[in-house]
Amino acid sequence: DAKTTQPPSMDCAEGRAANLPCNHSTISGNEYVYWYRQIHSQGPQYIIHGLKNNETNEMASLIITEDRKSSTLILPHATLRDTAVYYCIVRAPMLYNQGGKLIFGQGTELSVKP
Amino acid sequence: DTEVTQTPKHLVMGMTNKKSLKCEQHMGHRAMYWYKQKAKKPPELMFVYSYEKLSINESVPSRFSPECPNSSLLNLHLHALQPEDSALYLCASSQLQDYTEAFFGQGTRLTVV
Numbered sequence: 001d002a003k004t005t006q007p008p009s010m011d012c013a014e015g016r017a018a019n020l021p022c023n024h025s026t027i028s029g030n031e032y033v034y035w036y037r038q039i040h041s042q043g044p045q046y047i048i049h050g051l052k053n054n055e056t057n058e059m060a061s062l063i064i065t066e067d068r069k070s071s072t073l074i075l076p077h078a079t080l081r082d083t084a085v086y087y088c089i090v091r092a093p094m095l096y097n098q099g100g101k102l103i104f105g106q107g108t109e110l111s112v113k114p
Numbered sequence: 115d116t117e118v119t120q121t122p123k124h125l126v127m128g129m130t131n132k133k134s135l136k137c138e139q140h141m142g143h144r145a146m147y148w149y150k151q152k153a154k155k156p157p158e159l160m161f162v163y164s165y166e167k168l169s170i171n172e173s174v175p176s177r178f179s180p181e182c183p184n185s186s187l188l189n190l191h192l193h194a195l196q197p198e199d200s201a202l203y204l205c206a207s208s209q210l211q212d213y214t215e216a217f218f219g220q221g222t223r224l225t226v227v
Contacts, residue, residue: 032212032213034215038157041202041221042220042221043118043204043206043218043219043220043221044157044204044206044218045218046215046216046217049213049215051213085156087156091213093212093213094210094211094212100145100208100212100214100216101159101162101170102147102159102206102216103159104156104157104158105156106156107156
């Protein structure tokens, strides 16, 4: 699985957009970009994933550059409840019947401030 | 029901004890996972089960023994642990299809004394 690089921490004002970058310069053509977040003392929570097109759901938007070497997770209107560690993960297709390995990097600790 | 339920939430055990962690899901997922997370660190993959068979063991010491008795249940049996094994143990499940999300439980916080 390709390695990812994220800033260790970021701050965001409540109500503003939070833009979390991720570098994955060694990503392969069939590897997807996944984002999860982990609020303190809870299990990780899935946010969004994509291959090469931009994706949007009710939680966030994912922007992937054309060369696929980096991506940005956008939380459009951050709230205090979005304070968490955000993990960008590049995931290879499953080997037959082996299940998918989600390998977590260090993540970005996002603090949303009033 | 999109929940993965882990019990107990907290566990304190001595180094000579034997205990088990339990994980349950009713989403029909055929892949289940155990992760270990130390404080201020990301989760580390330990084991992957697919179709109730162990498919990936990330070189985990034998004092951790996983078991998948059926498609809804995943256990982690613990024996002769060390204090450094104290951590949050997370269970997850997913479909056995590419590019789907994994659902995580809230974890069991284990303290070895």
